[in-house]
Amino acid sequence: MSKNYVIGFPRIGEQRELKKVLEEFWSNKCSFEKVEVVAKELKQRHWSYQQKAGIDFVSSNDFSFYDNVLDTCVLLNAIPKRFKDLENEELYFSMARGNKNSVAMEMTKWFNTNYHYIVPELSLEDEYKLNASKIINEYKEAKEFGLKTKINIIGPLTFLGLSKRVDNGDVYELHSKILPIYKELLEEISKLDESLTVQIDEPILVKDNDVKVLSLIKPTYDLLANVSSNIDIIVTTYFEHSNEASKILVNTPIYALGLDFLYGQKNFEILDEISKSGKKLVAGVVDGRNIWKNNIQNSLELLSKISKHINKEDLIISSSCSLLHTPYTLKYEEKMKSEIKSWLSYACEKLDELNLITKVFFEGVNSLNENEQNAYNDNIESNHNRLNSEIIHDKSVQQRVDNFTKLERDGKYEERIKLQKEILGYEDLATTTIGSFPQTPEVRKSRRYFKKSEISKEQYEKDMKQYIDDCIAFQEECGIEVLVHGEPERNDMVEYFGEQLKGYGFSQNGWVQSYGSRCVKPPFIYGDISRPKAITVDWITYAQSKTDKIMKGMLTGPVTILNWSFVRDDKTRSEVSKQIAVALSDEIEDLQKEGIKIIQVDEAAFKEGYPLRTENIKEYENWATRDFKICVSTAKKQTQIHTHMCYSEFNDIIKTIEDMDADVISIETARSGNELLKIFKEVGYKQEVGPGVYDIHSPRVPSVEELKKQIELLLEVLPKEQLWINPDCGLKTRKWEEVKPSLTNMVEAVKQIRKDYE
CATH class of the missing domain: 3.20.20.210 (TIM Barrel)
Structure with a gap:
């Protein structure tokens, strides 16, 4: 029984290795082959860390040379006209960064984070076709490494919702053109293994969507979830609640919903309907957006509250979103004051927290080995110390701010x-x-x-x-x-x-x-x-x-x-x-x-x-x-x-x-x-x-x-x-x-x- 799950992992490398080799390549100081070698090393390291931490669901295709939305443009052949004559890495990086002849594609913020994505440019005359090589190759790469991964893809509704129409039409008019490409993608993925898990990210569904968008959910996932019997589809949302969409998704043949219970507390309102549907719930309870050490006791209380509605065997414990939004590891923080460092948790540390929470929740504190018991006790102690630390509270600051009257x-x-x-x-x-x-x-x-x-x-x-x-x-x-x-x-x-x-x-x-x-x-x-x-x-x-x-x-x-x-x-x-x-x-x-x-x-x-x-x-x-x-x-x-x-x-x-x-x-x-x-x-x-x-x-x-x-x-x-x-x-x-x-x-x-x- 798989019990825990990471939505995605940082890709830049623990010492920013990807950044450094990309900038070498862009400065013509190395070949693209060197970039690919570094990328392969990074992916294997990232998989290894998650595997060693006891994570059951580890991702492939969460890696990118630049941006996952840009990768999806390449996947669907959503290539702006000005780049059509280019190929491979020249095409890819020209779309992201521009070249001497053409301006780059627009870039904007990924929801309410400080991550930027490349905005797809779509039009009615586009001819979409599948290019699944990145996804297929990365899955095979992980298999050769000895790991069976879930495959991450950005969902069709989110891809459209984050796009712009260069011919001034409605992006969702193109739904009927890109959905068959997603179907074809899943058909190709189904050939990779006897059983597969595909995570389809639909964070657009946490926004205030109109009826037109909501009406596309059921036909989309009725189709995609029925492509192949050997694929379990998990639709994930994060950063807020997605109740309107979840009410529809529970009536499609998907395997599970992934919901954020830290930044979308209203997701509790949909739990009974998920339970009735018999679907699995991927419950985001470890913060993927902040660096504070998880309060394991609070997480266990949160999971206990969820389990009053969802059977434990249908529950998978997860990060709230991709760990892309947190630093890689505390390992190199040698100068930080030890008291403050004890309050923090980066991506690698969150893996251990997730594993510890999983073990305590499903098997109890008595199941912990000595190292795990020490980690559990340290977690309780450090959270208590932070709450009561003298370096946090300054009464003179609080009084000045409370009494500040010059408001404009x-x-x-x-x-x-x-x-x-x-x-x-x-x-x-x-x-x-x-x-x-x-x-x-x-x-x-x-x-x-x-x-x-x-x-x-x-x-x-x-x-x-x-x-x-x-x-x-x-x-x-x-x-x-x-x-x-x-x-x-x-x-x-x-x-x-x-x-x-x-x-x-x-x-x-x-x-x-x-x-x-x-x-x-x-x-x-x-x-x-x-x-x-x-x-x-x-x-x-x-x-x-x-x-x-x-x-x-x-x-x-x-x-x-x-x-x-x-x-x-x-x-x-x-x-x-x-x-x-x-x-x-x-x-x-x-x-x-x-x-x-x-x-x-x-x-x-x-x-x-x-x-x-x-x-x-x-x-x-x-x-x-x-x-x-x-x-x-x-x-x-x-x-x-x-x-x-x-x-x-x-x-x-x-x-x-x-x-x-x-x-x-x-x-x-x-x-x-x-x-x-x-x-x-x-x-x-x-x-x-x-x-x-x-x-x-x-x-x-x-x-x-x-x-x-x-x-x-x-x-x-x-x-x-x-x-x-x-x-x-x-x-x-x-x-x-x-x-x-x-x-x-x-x-x-x-x-x-x-x-x-x-």
Whole structure:
């Protein structure tokens, strides 16, 4: 009897091996064969760890060279026209990253996580056909390794729901075209073994789906679950409840449902119907999205509650979602304070927790061997210690936050912008960048050596200031009007701030995949948050002293710091966010005192934090908007507040953006054309806007003509008086040889446009 289950596993490698070899390949320093060798080693290691931890259901096809949704595009031959002449890895990576002739496919956030997926581009004229080689080969690879895996695939409803129609139709109109390909895929899979398990991920079903989508569930799974008698299909959802869909799925021939009982507590409401149907339940009770050690006693209580409705023999214990969203292993965390480390659990540790919970739940505590009994006792002790630790609670912080009354800045926008334009004197179509410049090997090396105490503070600051000087010189030379200091001192836009705040913890190796080879190392919030000293003031004021042009102060906003951190689970997210906002309001006050006239408070992850269910959105918007306004509440009327947002569909949140009351918002629009911008015109948005005019996630250098065309498209939507011109996002991950010509071309395009409008 199989009793436990992992929905998916991290794929980047415990030392980011996949990242490193991919970037070697993209730099033409190795062949793709080397990438494949590393990938094979990683897959085998990942399977081995899960097997040794006693996991019954281990996945194949949860691995990817870039993204599983992109893999599904290749699986279905959903290839945009501009890439049709390419093959193999050139095709695959061009779709993800673009090439010299074609822009990359759009990228956006995977539900409310910080993982990005490639957005499929579909049209009625597409000719879908099966390419199952990756799935088939990976299953066989695991078999050769000695492991029989479940096969993970992204379901047809989720694939469609995450796609866009380039011919402006409804994505679900294509259901009848892609469903036969899924049927054919299962027919091919059925030939692989006498009995197989296929996990079909349908997380789109946790959203508020209309009748049209719900009506497709039964015909889809009536068909797919009847393809072959030797395949057990498990439909998994996560991140929320999926009750409307579950009520339908229990009446199809699928083998089991996978439900998240940590982030979708309303899934309890469907348990009796699952029980009546006789289906298995894969119960997600080990957190796949956070890094806190599982409280085994709480998990056992949760499972006991579930087992009042579901027979134990029909219950399989699981992670709440893929462990892709957590770091790989605590093994390399050698510098972390032992007390804090004892509270944490990464992906590999979660495997052991899952196995321990399974054994205690099904066989009792007395079944544990000595090592397991010690682990069980350690779990109880560490959770008790965390609850009562003195380093978590700070009464002075709690009192200050409770009594904070300055909830928004002085003056209406119309009054502020008039004053700001008089003082700042910038032209229409003012040029700027989003903040960061390329993090060169030299910068990273200097920062790394300083952290290891291998160079002095004086040498480190000299290196950083030299880089800042070079950034300023380049910006002045190419004609950018509002400058940034380049952020060489920052390892990451959230981690850097977290390092300066009390109540934050950090890892050496807590890397999580964001997209492709891009990894982030989120800090974690374990205690009450305060700002012991200024964070950015010295660097920004140094940069301002080196130029007569305006230098932007650069901060990460409270909601983004929250959303891109692993957050303590003993307080509500709104309480933690408010603590961060109050701390950052002091930073804005200090920057102003030093003469900084423009301050950008990035809320790149504002949209990402949105609940997946409409019923929960208002509460989030209320406290998220409150905390942005608290953060900037110390800004004077003449201080111009900018903000930046990533990969957002703004149609449904435009009123909330207005409520944030920033003076200027910059947004990513280059991959999605001009569609995102139209909503600003439709609602009569008054504030100034900086839509990205080129995609920084691609190594392409846009020409002057291409940029002029993009700016002209912007001018069809908003007047020049309201527009700023900037790249899509920060330039940290790009190379100087791409950045310099791109920005030079951007400034030249603005000059020519201005001349045309004289």
